[in-house]
Amino acid sequence: MEMIPCLPDEIARECLIRVPYRGFSTVSAVCRGWKEEIESLQFQQQRKASGLTRPIVVLTQAHFTGNSGGATKYSIPPSYRLTVYEPVTGIWAELPPVPGFSDGLPLFCQVAGVGLKLVVVGGWNPENWAVSKAVLVYDFVSATWHRGADMPGVPRSFFACASDSDRMVFVAGGHDDGKNALRSAMVYDVAKDEWVPLPDMAQQRDECKGIFHAGKFHVIGGYRTDMQGRFEKSAEAFDVSTWQWNQVQEDMLEAGTCPRTCVADDVGKIYRCWNGQVAVLEESGSWKAVAELPSDVRVGPCLVTWQGKLLVIGSATHGGFHMSYVLDLHCYKWTRVEAPEEYTGHAQAGCCLEI
Structure with a gap:
């Protein structure tokens, strides 16, 4: 059975891989074939190869x-x-x-x-x-x-x-x-x-x-x-x-x-917060500071990495608003992330x- 009537499956797949992830549940509920397609490894590989994953x-x-x-x-x-x-x-x-x-x-x-x-x-x-x-x-x-x-x-x-x-x-x-x-x-x-x-x-x-x-x-x-x-x-x-x-x-x-801030990026480097700095573990086994932490995220920081970026969420004081910054791991520059107030816990x- 064709995924989309009157369209070759390769064209239908090109349409489906462009659906934002928030629409997956709606699209997969249309029919069993679409659900199986979205869940397939081939679908994810094509979506990634086309630069459409996020x-x-x-x-x-x-x-x-x-x-x-x-x-x-x-x-x-x-x-x-x-x-x-x-x-x-x-x-x-x-x-x-x-x-x-x-x-x-x-x-x-x-x-x-x-x-x-x-x-x-x-x-x-x-x-x-x-x-x-x-x-x-x-x-x-x-x-x-x-x-x-x-x-x-x-x-x-x-x-x-x-x-x-x-x-x-x-x-x-x-x-x-x-x-x-x-x-x-x-x-x-x-x-x-x-x-x-x-x-x-x-x-x-x-x-x-x-x-x-x-x-x-x-x-x-x-x-x-x-x-x-x-x-x-x-x-x-x-x-x-x-x-x-x-x-x-x-x-x-x-x-x-405490090791709780240790994270690895997508090329295998390990980072952590250390003495008010972001530090990277070098091949020699020593830690090298690469960027100073913004003052308003130094308390209780939580770190997540993706595609050459490092997200740091923390606060300036105990019990304060939690702010968010992204560090570019290629040039070590910070960008402030704007978050609605309900996402500052x-x-x-x-x-x-x-x-």
Whole structure:
């Protein structure tokens, strides 16, 4: 059957690949053939080759309630939702609420983009602060949520999490209900909706940071049970091709440094906020400052990268408005991002999808 009557399929496909991602749910509801087309790998490849894909930044961001003085005022605990920033258009929006969590997103949950899906993993239930093992998947094609397979094993908090952007979401470390730091790791296959255990890391890592680049899942920093809050300098990486952990990198960070701002760009460079600067990890293993952070994003910064750009969201003071800036990673120049007031709440985590 022709995708569009009286048109060759290649012309029909040229029409469909030009539909903005916000129209995917409407177009895919027209007929089964259009839905299958939009979900196909061929469709995404052609859309990307034609330069029609767009970066979409997704953030776990607190609902903002302000007053005339400009100070931020949150309920206790703060209520978080998923917000979307489109760098190309400058549009800010909010994703549909996660079903089953009437008081907002699980606190401290992790988010990862996998193809045309957003995966929300773990966190604390905002109603009772119980640790959640839930996996929630948002499909940008159908604009709907569904529940994935729960994380296996003990409930864990403050774990490292990252995706390969294609099929897998990796999880490692964190701590259990007894505040015991964990070495265990696992991977979630989004297409199969199943978890697979990975070999244990070399050491326990609570409050570690996960990033994925160059075919490896990197777990940075964290601390052991007996060190409670005293962060390690080391990192280790799981090589997907060999299905094993590489040798521990002992001095990736300075002692006592929280790794939460570490991010990788699309060419494999690792950046982080450090001493009021954005710094890049050089091949020598040392950190080099490349740009001074704007003064109004230095408190609680959240970082997301895409296509040679670095988004930083933070505030000038605790409890203040959260401002947004983009750093061009080619020339290290800042651009202020204008956001409506309702999108100036605290951002806990973020990721980027190319749709």
